[in-house]
Amino acid sequence: MDDPVRRMAFSRRALLLGAGMAGTGALLAGRMAWLAVFEGETYQLRAQANRIQDRLIPPRRGWIVDRQGKPIAMNRPDYRLELRPAEVEDLDTTLVAIRAVLDIDLAEDARIRDDVRTQPSFMPVVVRQNLSWREFSACNVRLATLPGVTPVQSFSRFYPEADHFAHLVGYVGAPTPEQYREQKNPLLIYPGFRIGKDGIERFADKQLRGLAGSSRVEMTARGELVRELGTNADTPGDTLRLTIDRDLQDYAARRLGDNSASVIVMDCITGDVLCMVSMPAYDPNIFSRRVPARLWNALQKDDHTPLLNKSAMGLYPPGSTFKMVTTLAALEAGVDPGDTVGCSGAYRLGNNTWHCHARRGHGGVNMHRALPLSCDTYFYVMGRKVGIDAIATMARRLGLGQEYPLPLPGQAKGIVPDKAWKQRRYGKDWREGETLNGAIGQGYIVTNPLQLAVMTARLASGREVMPRLIAPDDANAPAPQFPSLGIPDAHLALVRQGMVDVVNAGYGTARAARSPIGDVLFAGKTGTAQVRRISAAERKRGVIRNEALPWKQRDHALFVAFAPADAPRYACSVIIEHGIAGGRYAAPIARDVLSFLFEPERALAVLPPIEAEAARLRALRQQNEAAASIASETRAMMPSWLKLDIKPPLFEIADADAPQPPREPE
Template identity: 65%
Template sequence: MSNEAIRQQGFTRRALFLGGGMGLVGAALATRMAWLSIFEGEKYRLASEDNRVQLRLIPPRRGWIVDRNGKPLALNKPDYRLELIPDQIGDLDAVLKTLGGILALSYDDELRIRADIAIQPGYMPVEVKRDLDWPTFAGLNVKVADVLGLRPVQAFSRVYPDADHFAHLLGYVGSPTPNQYKEQKDPLLIFPGFRIGKDGIERHEDRLLRGKAGARREEVTARGKVVRELDTRGDEPGATLKLTIDRDLQSFTARRLGDNSASVIVIDCVTGDVLTMVSMPAYDPNVFSTRVPTKLWKELQDNDHNPLLNKSAMGLYPPGSTFKMVTSLAVLAAGVPPGAGTSCSGKYRLGNNTWHCHSRRGHGFVNMHTALPKSCDVYFYAFGRQVGIDAIAVMARRMGLGQKYELPLPGQAAGIVPDIAWKDKRYGKPWNPGETLNTSIGQGYLIANPLQLAVMTARVASGREVMPRLLVPTDGSPPPEFPSLGIPEEHLQIVRQGMYDVINSGIGTARGARSPIDGVHFAGKTGTAQVRRITAAERRAGVKRNEALPWKQRDHALFVAFAPTEEPRYAISVIIEHGIAGGRYAGPIARDVLTFLYDPERAMKTLIPIEAAMKARREAEARAAAVEAAAVAEPETLMPSWLRMEEVTPPVFEIAPPDAPQPERDEP
């Protein structure tokens, strides 16, 4: 065989070997492809579908909140925003730089965005800018469409037309917290721009107001750009919530309170409808529903008038003399005839101690008919002691004190109605007779919130077990018929007459609260609750007049009333923190609010001097603040998108020992 033939033979062998190798690889490739497309085809088809189709939520519009007449208290306005999702953003610096060219982001904006990204989990959206105008928003939709993680959002922002007048009652809305998302696992909660109720009714009735999200299936590119919509399931807007509140009355009341730190409740004695529930001062829920400047938040927190606290439900105060109706009813229930009386010398001795009446010289002979109008403490010391603390406590609970009501509020303070068992349980000590004396005139351990005092008054006025309500039932069912309290009508009539005399007789303590309306009479009761400990030294030196004391040490002023006396319909409670005297300061407010129910125009006139004085004071304050602000110009920073309202605590008043004898004082 020639050399060439041997070579060719060797070549052919190796060529066939190589060709076989190629064939094997080719077969392997074909097999691999068949494997991918046939056996794993289903898996990859799903993966490709998953790539292609994205489910997008359509957030529902939040339900409105309206008053009893359908006037809006909380509604929505369209709001164009830009939000970013930190997890999806690649290079934040680059994105912010690009945005700076489009949106005019300020340095503060950028700081806030970075701060938000730092404190929030990456999947929670961060607001870049809100309240964009339409051309900017439309432009953004084009310019940032393929920037991953940036989303122009058309949302609705919450509007509260009456701002702070309804702040505590309605609450406000804000971004859900990371914890809320973890608990509820509702994808809506991390939808950019979505807000949930944070306080008040907005929070308590959030589920109802929230509605149901819709969804839209969209075909998207790898960069997140929407190619087309596939199908849509519409959203279900939240339900409209109708409150028993009367918007005009509440607004008037809030204005009438001016700069006082106060709470006013008006209840319909027949239906239990809460017509007004104001706590002032308050915050502006419109600001709270966006972002709160840190400076404002600090101011609100540091304000000694507690604008963050809903005093109506969460504030606890000694009821003072407004409690004497309860003591009276307990005394009558114990079988003491109303004519039975005692002689008041201005002092009442128990053991080695002396309890004082607010009248230094004494009221002379008093029985129940005169004790209520004169608010004679000695009468109640004597007869309260005679019936005993447990009888008083039973009556107090019957009148609605010491309990929470079924109301759509996130928090209510129950207060304390003390009795022997309570003290034993709480302190492990026997009841002290001196404590009965103090409880009889609404001091000592006894504390109640303004709402309870309004309910108490409504129950005295109607004789029925009135339960307050805030929501008008959606099914249009008639208001409930409350059962009778089981207190004899004669007893109630005696107490009501006493309350009538407080305002309308010559001996009453609240003659300034007399009704200006012809044919309508008011009946009420003053209260002045002492909030400070009076030292032995002060006692010897003689007690100073309230007006001379620093604000924080002045007495609380209380007033409860109902109207009209002939056929009670409305009950009211007014509490002014450190308001000095119930008769002089709380009474006129109750009068004006009740007047508004009958003659709004006449009531409105009372606002003129009050608001003029307030305006002057505000202007002076603003001038002072401007001078201060000029001195220290600090950048405006914002609070996180959720606030820690749980940290807002009621003020703690310094209260005398529950069994300390009542000192001399001037106010009933």
């Protein structure tokens, strides 16, 4: 039944099929040989690229220390859990898995989802920071294979003195998404990596950052670590030594109590800034983690402006602390110090009357008595005599109206007005009344506390002292030699003696600032700067006492000082916003801060009642108390890369030539 013809036909077809199979087999063998032998090296490299990863080791940030090496900003180990939205497969299941290990409440859950939704997906989102070692180990064991979830052991910045250094040192935060997009540096999105956001942290970021290291590790496709193949250690950032004296800064911050104020202490010879406090401030430890939105709002609304570095960015009329400038300008113009001006308490110009703070007048006042008495009338006369341009020139020589090369963002330049300036700014001619106001530090003129400290240091040393915040690398380096101001010693001596009398003469305005230390005399000058316009109607009724006014309308209290009076070493400026009167309120603070430099124990003894009172006042100002409770909140958070970016406030000048109203005595 088997047909041989059919059999033959089948065999032919079978042969064809067999040939096809053999051909395919040859093709497969050839292809495999091509992959494995000819391209084998390429694929070996790719297999290696698959399994071997270079992992970044973020550098440890350099410390910031004070002039004696005491830490101001340091690093603390921080265990945290982060997730990278770009790598997470399903957020819901991921969060469920995390919840099995960490106790995440609803608010935290909402915050995480919020972050995932609002942040660019390459930015890591913190699930929880400050994990205990137990929690961290649990995360490592049970969550390490979850895609996109990384337990991170990093260092977080720690500021042992918290808010006392906030404005000076700043804080650190996550880099912004824009920074990463521009630089494409993988370090910038490394979980837990922080860069300087404000103050010195921001200015010296390059120096503090260091160099990242790397480690080669073998990884599975799911990101599990198999083993480490070798490491290339990181280079930690440099330690940055400041000229600041940590103890002094601390003391000044505590001494300020609840005031909205700034204290600066400088070394008159080297220019070292020993203390630069602006209070109240924020806690940079919170800012370096994550700022709860409610705390942020509270800080922004606070009328004591805790976000503003008043020392460098605050602008205030210098008031009577400016009178040294007018004195020196008058001396340079050839005024005889013995010339007497009669002060009746009022000075007439045209139809208007400028008042002296002494309502009944000082009688006959010469230059020697003018500063201790702070007689406005004397300076009205001198101002008119030398003119505003001479005063402005002297002010600039003493360092006002300029920015210093300091690592501080947003220094305010202030205004030192003269005729050309007014023409430029307003297109108007200078008016005589404006000169009267300018001569006593009111009107257009505004300065920041740092400039006042530099001015005082220059008066005290006679040299063009420049402030510095970063200590030289070599601790024994010779002090910088500043050129002379070019002001005759006799002129400076007269001004310095005037300032000594302000504090030490029986008729001085700052007897409260008298040195408690036996052999050291302090010298200084008070200032009380008006912040509100006093209407004609008010003037008629008689001026309301400053204490009776709402806080915002009270005068600023200023005091500049140097010590010791006979061989000036330290210069100091104190400004208390709405502090009522320089002599009564600012001067004692300067006294205590300066005496701390000579006898710390004695200065510390005055603190307890001040701190008790400050605590009471703070409690009264509900906002701060609320701030403390919301600092630990986890609900709504500001982005981790939050930057302050506060601009110096615009200063609004009321009537620069308005006559000086009668005032309370200084």
